[in-house]
Amino acid sequence: MKRRRFLSHAIRAASGAVCSQLLPSGLRAFQGTQGVVPKTSADTSARPQLALTLDDPTLSLGSVIRWPEANSRILKAISDKNVRAALFVCGMRVDETDGAKLLSGWDQAGHLICNHSYSHKFYGEQTSYADFAVDFLKNEKVIAPYHNRTALFRYPFLKEGDTADKRDRFRALLKERGYRVGHVTIDASDWYVSQRYLDQFSKKPKTPVAPYRDYLIAHLLDRAAFYRQLALDVLGRDIRHTLLMHFNPLNAFVLPEVLSAFETAGWQWIDASLAFEDPVFRSQPMTLPAGESLVWALAKETGRFEGRLRYPGEDEVYEKSKLDALAL
Ligand SMILES: [Zn+2]
Numbered sequence: 435m436k437r438r439r440f441l442s443h444a445i446r447a448a449s450g451a452v453c454s455q456l457l458p459s460g461l462r463a464f465q466g467t468q469g470v471v472p473k474t475s476a477d478t479s480a481r482p483q484l485a486l487t488l489d490d491p492t493l494s495l496g497s498v499i500r501w502p503e504a505n506s507r508i509l510k511a512i513s514d515k516n517v518r519a520a521l522f523v524c525g526m527r528v529d530e531t532d533g534a535k536l537l538s539g540w541d542q543a544g545h546l547i548c549n550h551s552y553s554h555k556f557y558g559e560q561t562s563y564a565d566f567a568v569d570f571l572k573n574e575k576v577i578a579p580y581h582n583r584t585a586l587f588r589y590p591f592l593k594e595g596d597t598a599d600k601r602d603r604f605r606a607l608l609k610e611r612g613y614r615v616g617h618v619t620i621d622a623s624d625w626y627v628s629q630r631y632l633d634q635f636s637k638k639p640k641t642p643v644a645p646y647r648d649y650l651i652a653h654l655l656d657r658a659a660f661y662r663q664l665a666l667d668v669l670g671r672d673i674r675h676t677l678l679m680h681f682n683p684l685n686a687f688v689l690p691e692v693l694s695a696f697e698t699a700g701w702q703w704i705d706a707s708l709a710f711e712d713p714v715f716r717s718q719p720m721t722l723p724a725g726e727s728l729v730w731a732l733a734k735e736t737g738r739f740e741g742r743l744r745y746p747g748e749d750e751v752y753e754k755s756k757l758d759a760l761a762l
Contacts, residue, residue: 481702482662484620484675486512486519486693486707489550489588491536491681492527498635504686505536505742509543511689518543520676520706522550522588522616525576534579541580546706548586548616549573557589558596558723563603570607586616586710592678592747594724601724617728618713619665622657624650626750628684630757645762647688651695653753654679658701665714665729668736673729674704674712 488508493501512519521540527535529552541547552573555561570587577583582721587608594615595601631646658677665673679685685692693703709715719731726734726747733739744752 445591462698474493481700482672482675483574483704483709484658484677484696485699485700485704485706486517487522487588487616487618487676487678488519488685489522489678489680490524490527491521491540493530493536494527494534494633495683495686496636496685498632499686501532501536504681504683505539507686508681508689509539511693512545513543514690515693517703517704518545518705518707520548520549520584520586520616520710521681522586523577524550524554525573526554529576533576535553537577537580541582545582547577547580547582547586548584548588549613550588550668551579551590551695552576554590556592557600557725563595563600566600566604567607570604571611573584574611578724582705585611585613587613588616588618589725592618592621592725592727596723598720598722601722614710614715615728616710617676619673619675619714619727619729620654620658620661620677621727621730621748622654622678623748623750623753624654624678624685625680625682626753627757628652628680628682629750630762631684634762643684645760646684647691649757649760649762650684650688651692654692655695655699657748658696658699661727661729661735662663664733664739664742668729668733668739669714673714674709676706676709 437538477706491505495501495504521537523537527533537547539748549570550573551566552569555566555569595604600733627646627650631641631643634641654677658675662672662675665671665675679692696703714728714732717728719728719735721734725731728746730743730747734743
């Protein structure tokens with residue numbers, strides 16, 4: 435009921451049309467032109483929205499958990515929130531029979547299967563355009579069999595090229611292949627917190643997961659608040675956000691609590707396909723070195739936020755001393 439009132443109010447407010455027959459096809463038309471009415475909005479338009487994007491599914495997670503269990507735990511945590519995520523696949527981690535099983539689970543659950551290159555090269559000084567392009571194209575074969583294969587590319591380490599020539603040539607290749615960039619807006623170092631948990635677990639197999647979960651949740655919420663505010667200051671509006679997380683053991687254990695913590699903090703989970711419809715994802719910041727969170731790069735491009743931007747945007751160096759201090 436509330437939803438219907440909100441929606442019809444939104445249409446009236448925008449177009450002056452007061453006609454219940456407008457719903458739902460009229461609503462869709464309205465969204466098409468305005469692009470600001472959230473399709474999954476329940477009873478408020480004020481909640482910031484984000485989608486889960488998960489990188490680097492892998493068959494090798496170490497001794498703490500095997501991939502089938504990690505996979506089913508992560509998939510269940512996402513489906514319990516009734517949303518679809520985007521999975522960014524790096525071919526070398528899944529290029530065998532079991533890898534196809536892993537990816538099929540995501541495909542069948544309706545998640546987007548996206549390209550994260552084959553070998554996870556750092557597109558800086560050490561990688562030429564030609565090598566990076568070949569590696570990207572090689573990965574197309576890995577994700578080709580899946581129904582939900584989506585032409586979104588995520589740069590490994592979010593590094594988009596160290597020179598204007600390399601940056602622009604690869605962007606042109608993406609365009610030629612029909613791709614868009616699967617940008618991250620909320621960058622974070624979840625991978626490092628999981629690595630610290632695994633390091634400790636290898637020394638003490640009874641290491642409790644709870645302190646790592648609590649650190650991870652606080653870290654992610656802190657980064658989300660930072661990038662949300664930065665986006666508001668740079669763009670003057672709330673954008674639909676994409677949160678970067680990884681397919682790793684810690685996330686396999688605590689993803690349900692992570693997802694719920696965002697809701698408690700006021701965020702609303704939405705489908706990744708909806709998030710990527712936000713026009714912000716079509717922007718192409720002309721920064722060098724290119725990359726980082728899209729919000730970071732847009733802020734950098736203005737030259738007005740230097741005091742708030744560190745480089746890289748996120749990294750283990752920012753978390754290490756805090757984890758050390760907690761003996762984690
Ligand atoms: Zn990656």
